[in-house]
Amino acid sequence: MPQHHISLNNGLFLAVLFSGIFCVRPYINSDAWFMLACGRYVEEFGIPHADPLTFLPNIHLVMQQSLFATFLWKLYSAFGLGGLHVYSYVSCFLIILAEVAVIWHVSEGNRDTTAAIILPVGYFVGAAFATQRPWTLTLALLLLEVFLLERFRSSSPRWLPSAFFLVSVLC
Numbered sequence: 001m002p003q004h005h006i007s008l009n010n011g012l013f014l015a016v017l018f019s020g021i022f023c024v025r026p027y028i029n030s031d032a033w034f035m036l037a038c039g040r041y042v043e044e045f046g047i048p049h050a051d052p053l054t055f056l057p058n059i060h061l062v063m064q065q066s067l068f069a070t071f072l073w074k075l076y077s078a079f080g081l082g083g084l085h086v087y088s089y090v091s092c093f094l095i096i097l098a099e100v101a102v103i104w105h106v107s108e109g110n111r112d113t114t115a116a117i118i119l120p121v122g123y124f125v126g127a128a129f130a131t132q133r134p135w136t137l138t139l140a141l142l143l144l145e146v147f148l149l150e151r152f153r154s155s156s157p158r159w160l161p162s163a164f165f166l167v168s169v170l171c
Contacts, residue, residue, distance in 0.1 A: 028084055031133050032072070035065065039073025042066050068134040091136040098143035105150050141167050 041048065042063070051061040063069070075083040100118055107113035145167050152160050 028081065032084060035069045035072045036076055038063060039069035042070045043073060065134045068137065094140050095143065098140055098147060102143060102147045102150060138171060141171050
C-alpha cells in the first residue's frame with residue numbers, strides 16, 4: 001500500500017536531502033537583470049506592445065513574462081539583491097520538495113529510491129534553479145501537476161480537473 005505522506009519521523013532524512021540547497025550559491029545573471037528592467041518598465045508604463053529594451057524600433061512584442069518580471073522587480077525594489085537570493089533558495093527548496101513528493105509517492109515511500117534519485121538530480125536541479133528565471137515557477141507547477149496525476153491516478157476526485165485548470169492558469 002503506497003504511503004501518501006512523509007511523516008515527521010522522516011524529518012532528519014528530509015533535512016539531509018535539503019541541506020545541499022545551502023551549498024548552492026545563487027547568482028544574479030543577465031536574465032535576472034533583463035527581467036528586472038522589464039518589471040520596472042511594466043510598473044511605470046504598463047505592458048508594452050513594442051519592445052522598449054532594444055535598439056530596433058517598433059518590433060512587435062508579447063511580453064509573456066510580464067507578471068513574473070513585475071513580481072521580481074517588486075521583490076528587488078523591496079529587498080534588493082537579498083530578496084533575489086532568498087527567491088532563489090525558496091524556489092530551489094520548493095522544486096526539490098515537489099521532486100521528493102513525486103518520487104516518494106511513486107516509490108511507495110522508499111527512502112533509498114528517493115535519496116538515490118534526489119541526491120544527484122535534486123542538487124543538479126538546485127544548482128540550475130539558483131537563479132531568478134520564470135521557468136523556476138513553471139517547473140514547480142509542472143511537478144505539482146505530475147504529483148497530482150500520480151497521487152490521484154486511481155481515485156480521480158471531483159476537484160482534480162479544477163486543480164489542473166488552476167495550474168494551467170498559473171503557468
